[in-house]
Amino acid sequence: MFRQMFEEKYMRFEGGKTKAVTFSYDDGVVADKRLIEILDKYGLKGTFNLNSLLFGCERWHGRMDEQQTYLTFYSRPHEIALHGARHIYLNKVPLPEAVNEIVQNRRYLEDRFDRIVRGMAYAYNGYNQDIKEVLKMTGVAYARTTNATRTFEIPQDFWEWNPTCHHTDPELLPLAERFLSLSPESEFKMREPLLFYVWGHSYEFDDDNWGVIEELAQKISGRDDVWYATNIEICDYINAYRSLVFSLDGERVYNPSAIPVYIEIRGKVYRIEPAQTIRFDKEI
Numbered sequence: 548m549f550r551q552m553f554e555e556k557y558m559r560f561e562g563g564k565t566k567a568v569t570f571s572y573d574d575g576v577v578a579d580k581r582l583i584e585i586l587d588k589y590g591l592k593g594t595f596n597l598n599s600l601l602f603g604c605e606r607w608h609g610r611m612d613e614q615q616t617y618l619t620f621y622s623r624p625h626e627i628a629l630h631g632a633r634h635i636y637l638n639k640v641p642l643p644e645a646v647n648e649i650v651q652n653r654r655y656l657e658d659r660f661d662r663i664v665r666g667m668a669y670a671y672n673g674y675n676q677d678i679k680e681v682l683k684m685t686g687v688a689y690a691r692t693t694n695a696t697r698t699f700e701i702p703q704d705f706w707e708w709n710p711t712c713h714h715t716d717p718e719l720l721p722l723a724e725r726f727l728s729l730s731p732e733s734e735f736k737m738r739e740p741l742l743f744y745v746w747g748h749s750y751e752f753d754d755d756n757w758g759v760i761e762e763l764a765q766k767i768s769g770r771d772d773v774w775y776a777t778n779i780e781i782c783d784y785i786n787a788y789r790s791l792v793f794s795l796d797g798e799r800v801y802n803p804s805a806i807p808v809y810i811e812i813r814g815k816v817y818r819i820e821p822a823q824t825i826r827f828d829k830e831i
């Protein structure tokens with residue numbers, strides 16, 4: 548019998564959603580507080596990349612002191628992540644020094660905030676293959692670059708996670724419009740899930756353009772088909788999806804991870820519980 552379409556399998560995000568939005572902001576500056584208020588107001592989630600030896604360095608775009616940083620991020624739904632202890636180019640120092648930057652930064656943030664910290668954004672976009680290997684060896688799950696793709700692609704290499712765009716990109720709002728107008732679940736071939744990833748520095752909004760992020764937040768929030776998540780939540784989810792184990796004919800699937808995973812096949816979305824094996828319906 549001719550089976551018309553949709554034999555292919557597609558990842559769906561939490562709740563079976565086809566799209567996800569995330570934010571990533573660097574340096575731990577005073578303006579982060581206002582950004583967090585905006586994210587919270589609209590139910591958005593973001594990741595804040597913090598150094599650990601530059602507290603109170605106010606001349607550097609108003610960095611928060613240690614206590615302010617703690618109070619700003621502790622007990623918030625947002626992620627804190629690494630940005631190097633001293634905000635240096637990791638690819639322009641001897642490798643042991645780069646290792647020290649990462650390890651010191653991770654140790655501080657984990658101890659101070661009493662949580663596991665596994666994300667990172669490269670300071671100055673400074674990285675190379677050796678640095679990526681160091682991150683893998685030190686338990687860092689992903690690292691964000693500043694290489695804007697202007698696409699909504701799911702990252703292949705989490706240690707070189709390219710964002711969609713910076714918030715000052717003139718294409719920001721057109722990209723958001725396009726992202727919202729797409730509906731992978733109703734396409735014939737372009738059914739892949741979509742990720743809209745915005746990065747920047749909140750101090751850049753102090754140049755009288757808080758309206759940009761407010762407009763974006765308003766536009767992109769409150770959608771039933773969009774999952775609003777931190778960087779690490781998205782990374783962990785995609786890795787869980789990628790860890791699914793299939794039978795040879797692709798009709799059975801086992802979820803060895805600790806989180807429920809959603810998959811679409813033949814136009815139907817399945818939720819696979821942790822440690823569960825399911826069989827897909829043959830015909831819909």
Ligand SMILES: [Zn+2]
Nearest residue numbers: 573574670671
């Ligand atoms: Zn930075």
